[in-house]
Amino acid sequence: MFNGLALGVSRRAMLIGLGAGAVVLASGRRAGAACLPTVNQIDGPFYPLVLPPELDADLTTVAGGTGRAAGEVIEVIGQVRDAMCRPLPGCVIEVWQANVHGRYAHPNDEPRGRPLDPNFQGFARIATDKDGFYRFLTIKPGSYVAIGDWVRPPHIHFKVNAPFNPPMATQMYFAGDPLNDKDRLQAALAAEQRAMLQVAFDTKRADGVGVGTFNLALQEGWVPPSDPM
Numbered sequence: 001m002f003n004g005l006a007l008g009v010s011r012r013a014m015l016i017g018l019g020a021g022a023v024v025l026a027s028g029r030r031a032g033a034a035c036l037p038t039v040n041q042i043d044g045p046f047y048p049l050v051l052p053p054e055l056d057a058d059l060t061t062v063a064g065g066t067g068r069a070a071g072e073v074i075e076v077i078g079q080v081r082d083a084m085c086r087p088l089p090g091c092v093i094e095v096w097q098a099n100v101h102g103r104y105a106h107p108n109d110e111p112r113g114r115p116l117d118p119n120f121q122g123f124a125r126i127a128t129d130k131d132g133f134y135r136f137l138t139i140k141p142g143s144y145v146a147i148g149d150w151v152r153p154p155h156i157h158f159k160v161n162a163p164f165n166p167p168m169a170t171q172m173y174f175a176g177d178p179l180n181d182k183d184r185l186q187a188a189l190a191a192e193q194r195a196m197l198q199v200a201f202d203t204k205r206a207d208g209v210g211v212g213t214f215n216l217a218l219q220e221g222w223v224p225p226s227d228p229m
């Protein structure tokens with residue numbers, strides 16, 4: 001099984017190349033312990049060219065701004081795990097999204113004429129803690145026309161940069177939004193995959209802010225450097 005090492009194939013390349021099944025064998029753990037991987041989705045055309053003045057986990061305010069971003073404030077929490085469901089500390093999660101008007105702070109989005117929100121951060125870099133958990137505060141984004149009659153439902157873009165893994169990009173949607181059923185990106189997914197990306201925000205904090213849980217699982221196994229092979 002591990003002749004790849006003798007042939008000079010790196011351990012990481014072997015794990016990535018063979019997929020989650022190989023991870024199970026390499027780690028000696030049961031296949032039943034595997035997490036269902038999060039669906040990869042495209043970055044889209046609006047990954048920021050210019051980063052906002054701050055990248056912290058509160059997207060509802062910006063340094064030098066005049067107040068709070070317009071829109072419904074929400075909190076997103078979750079845990080990042082590998083394909084074996086092991087928590088992943090030390091990840092950097094990038095999130096980016098449209099503002100309440102459905103406008104990205106990106107020049108490709110200028111022609112549609114929707115307004116920017118000078119108080120909305122629009123992008124953040126968030127680290128997972130020692131148990132793989134993350135959280136950030138933002139506003140529910142607006143929908144926008146992608147092309148023709150295709151309207152993108154409210155969504156937040158995620159890119160997970162995890163140690164020993166290639167970046168994983170996906171999109172989080174809002175459960176119950178009627179535009180989800182007409183979204184061409186989600187239509188391409190199996191029902192189980194689609195459900196993993198749709199998050200409910202019906203849990204409320206004491207201050208009324210809706211909280212949604214979006215857990216992420218990588219396609220490959222993350223193997224700690226100290227893990228003997």
Ligand SMILES: [Fe+2]
Nearest residue numbers: 044046155157
């Ligand atoms: Fe988008």
